[in-house]
Amino acid sequence: MLSSPKQYHITTFGCQMNKADSERMAGILEDMGFQWSEDPNQADLILYNTCTIRDNAEQRVYSHLGKQARRKHEKPDLTLILAGCVAQQEGEALLRRVPELDLVMGPQHANRLQDLLEQVFSGNQVVATESVHILEDITQPRRDSSITAWVNVIYGCNERCTYCVVPNVRGVEQSRTPEAIRAEIEELGRQGFKEITLLGQNIDAYGRDLPGSTAEGRHQHTLTDLLHFVHDVPGIERIRFATSHPRYFTERLIRACAELPKVCEHFHIPFQSGDNEVLKAMSRGYTHEKYRRIIDLVRHYMPDASISADAIAGFPGETEEQFANTLKLMEDIEFDMVNTAAYSPRPGTPAALWENQLSEEVKSDRLQRLNHLVNLSAAERSQRYLGRTEEILVEAQNPKFPTQVMGRTRGNRLTFCAGDIHELQGKTIRVNITEARPFSLTGQIMVPLPCG
Numbered sequence: 001m002l003s004s005p006k007q008y009h010i011t012t013f014g015c016q017m018n019k020a021d022s023e024r025m026a027g028i029l030e031d032m033g034f035q036w037s038e039d040p041n042q043a044d045l046i047l048y049n050t051c052t053i054r055d056n057a058e059q060r061v062y063s064h065l066g067k068q069a070r071r072k073h074e075k076p077d078l079t080l081i082l083a084g085c086v087a088q089q090e091g092e093a094l095l096r097r098v099p100e101l102d103l104v105m106g107p108q109h110a111n112r113l114q115d116l117l118e119q120v121f122s123g124n125q126v127v128a129t130e131s132v133h134i135l136e137d138i139t140q141p142r143r144d145s146s147i148t149a150w151v152n153v154i155y156g157c158n159e160r161c162t163y164c165v166v167p168n169v170r171g172v173e174q175s176r177t178p179e180a181i182r183a184e185i186e187e188l189g190r191q192g193f194k195e196i197t198l199l200g201q202n203i204d205a206y207g208r209d210l211p212g213s214t215a216e217g218r219h220q221h222t223l224t225d226l227l228h229f230v231h232d233v234p235g236i237e238r239i240r241f242a243t244s245h246p247r248y249f250t251e252r253l254i255r256a257c258a259e260l261p262k263v264c265e266h267f268h269i270p271f272q273s274g275d276n277e278v279l280k281a282m283s284r285g286y287t288h289e290k291y292r293r294i295i296d297l298v299r300h301y302m303p304d305a306s307i308s309a310d311a312i313a314g315f316p317g318e319t320e321e322q323f324a325n326t327l328k329l330m331e332d333i334e335f336d337m338v339n340t341a342a343y344s345p346r347p348g349t350p351a352a353l354w355e356n357q358l359s360e361e362v363k364s365d366r367l368q369r370l371n372h373l374v375n376l377s378a379a380e381r382s383q384r385y386l387g388r389t390e391e392i393l394v395e396a397q398n399p400k401f402p403t404q405v406m407g408r409t410r411g412n413r414l415t416f417c418a419g420d421i422h423e424l425q426g427k428t429i430r431v432n433i434t435e436a437r438p439f440s441l442t443g444q445i446m447v448p449l450p451c452g
Contacts, residue, residue, distance in 0.1 A: 006044040007037035013061060014051025016199055016242065017170075018084055020150035021110045022049045025083065028113045040068065045079040050086035052165050052346060061086055062098075069100040079120060081105065088169035089347060091129045104129065107170050108155070147395045147426050149193045153181055153226065154200035154207075159245065161272075162283050163315065165346040166201050173202070175210050178221065178229050189235030194393055194426055198226070198241040204248030224253045231260050237428060238393060238410070242268040243310075247285045249294050258301040265302045266336075266412040269294065270310035274329030275322035278315055281351075288329055295333055306381075306411035308337040313370045314363030315343045317356040323366050330373050336381045336411065337439065338374045342367040378438035385413065385433040385441050392431045392443075397421040414440040 008029045012022040025047060026036070037043040046068050050061045065082065072078045081103040082094060088106030095101055102120045105128040109116065112128065119126050156171040157164075185196055200206060207221030227239065239262045246269055257263045269291075273279050276287045298305050311326060330338065342363035345352035390409045398404035398416050405419040407429075417431050431443035 005033055005035045007042055008034040008045040008047065009037045009040040009043035010047045010049060011040065011064060012049045014049075014085070016150060016197070017107070017152070017201060018049050018051060020152055020199055021084070021107055022047075023150065024110055025049070025113050028111075032114055032117070041071070044077065045081070047081040047083055050082060050084035052085040052089050052169060065098055065101075069098050072100045079103075079117075083107070083110065085165065085169040088129050089165060092127050095125060095127065102126070145395060146191075147193060147393065148195040148197065149188050150199050151181060151184055151188070151196050152176065152200070153198045153223075153241075154203060154205060157201040158205065159202055159285075160283055162281065162351040163312065163343065163346065163349055165349055168348050170201060173205055173209055175207050175221065177210065178226055181226065182230050182233065185230050185233045185236060189233050192235070192426065194236065194428075195238035195240070196236055198223075198239070200241075201243065202245045202248070203241050204244050204250075204253065222253075224250070224256045227253075227256050227260055227263060231262055237262060239263045240266060240412070244269045246271065246291050246294055251297055254294075254297050254301050264410040264412065265305040266308070266410065267298055267305060268308045268310075271329060272310060272312050273315060273318070273322070274326035275318070278318055278322050278326075281317060282312075282315065288325065291329070292333070304384075304411065306336040306413070307333065308339070308412070309335055310339045310341075311370060313340065313342050313366035314358045316351050316354045316358065318343075318358065318366075327369065327373060330370075330377060334377050334381060335374070336413070337378055338370075340367060340370045340374060375438050379436075382413065382436040382438055382441065385409070386436045387433065389430050389432050389446055390415065390441075390443070391428050392417070393428050394419070394421070394424040394426065396425070409441070416440065416442045417445050419445055 010022050010026055012018050029045070030036070034045060040046055048061055048064060061082070065080070068078070068080055072080060079102050080100055082101055083105045084107055087094065087104045091104065094104050103116055103126045105113070105116055109128040116126050116128055154173055154175045156173045157167045158173045160167060188196060204223055206223040206226060210221040212220050223241065231239065244267060249269060257265070271288070271291050272282055272284060274288045279287065295307060298307065311330070313323065313326070343358070345357065392407040392409060392415045394405045394407040396406055398406045401416070403418055404416045405421050405424050406414060406416050409415055415431060415433070419429070430446040432446055433441050433443040435442040
């Protein structure tokens with residue numbers, strides 16, 4: 001334990017899994033007696049939780065790290081930690097590049113932060129990137145919200161998409177037991193949280209590595225079973241999950257989402273490309289026809305469901321005609337939201353070594369065209385909310401307009417309305433939508449619902 005309260009600062013790059021990991025590491029630091037500092041330059045310990053999915057995210061990390069490494073020359077007792085996927089990927093090479101680092105730790109080691117820091121405080125420079133079985137999470141995360149919470153259900157990924165570095169840096173799939181997950185959600189319910197998001201790099205693979213199957217031969221631990229198992233936890237009003245893989249997205253899962261009242265009608269199912277040859281080169285394991293069938297099934301069971309996705313522009317070898325197939329898929333499906341990226345070669349991935357890389361100009365041009373379509377589609381999908389009354393779970397005050405509160409529809413559209421945050425936070429309210437923008441809505445409060 002520390003004798004006097006020292007301050008820490010965490011900067012998080014990347015995905016929801018990283019945000020969840022940062023919350024857990026912040027919880028560990030506070031258990032050790034550290035206090036949060038908003039200003040990294042006032043902190044005694046700085047932790048960068050990093051992302052390597054794209055090159056620009058990685059470069060931003062090095063820029064931040066350089067500033068603090070220089071500061072360490074004036075403040076030798078500053079503790080510098082690089083965590084997450086860049087740490088896992090680069091390992092000891094980081095110490096040669098930034099010798100001021102005290103600790104380099106991969107994502108599988110997030111729960112071991114206290115043990116690792118004790119080694120650092122004993123005078124060691126530590127690298128923790130070996131593959132480990134992830135310890136069951138008994139830490140209390142310092143959560144960024146008091147209303148919505150992330151709950152990890154499966155770590156790692158066994159897929160081998162040719163562009164993706166995640167399996168290399170986050171390791172093989174490791175599912176938590178349903179009992180451990182439910183216990184965490186029950187505790188969140190007791191603490192007053194209203195919404196949980198179940199998280200996994202490939203959440204539909206949940207349970208494949210857990211022992212046990214039913215008399216019919218079906219595995220008894222699937223995401224569908226987990227949704228049924230945690231659905232009745234007291235206090236929790238909404239359940240979401242991400243990220244899905246089209247290869248494992250079953251009709252049984254879709255039907256469960258339609259039948260279970262707490263599961264929100266929002267699905268994040270990346271398609272990455274609308275062309276079968278490109279999908280094959282990506283090793284995605286499905287065709288655009290299969291992807292379309294999944295969306296048709298979702299809309300059959302839940303006509304109003306929101307669909308969001310991820311897409312890559314300018315994958316190696318992608319022709320103009322193949323890119324046109326991606327645009328066509330987007331036009332046909334009309335997504336609520338698509339996260340887009342120009343292809344970025346990542347170290348240790350097969351596609352990075354291919355000779356048919358496209359120029360930055362082509363990638364940039366395709367990304368712009370993709371984004372134009374994303375905005376059109378989002379604007380079009382938002383229009384359906386106009387004049388409707390939506391249930392909004394109030395999460396926070398609007399930082400731009402303090403007289404407004406903000407929350408999300410069940411379909412995950414950010415929604416603003418006039419109201420007092422002290423009175424409404426954590427409540428589910430009915431809002432009549434009066435204004436629809438591509439990615440957010442504005443409305444007026446109707447009579448509050450009795451729940452909440």
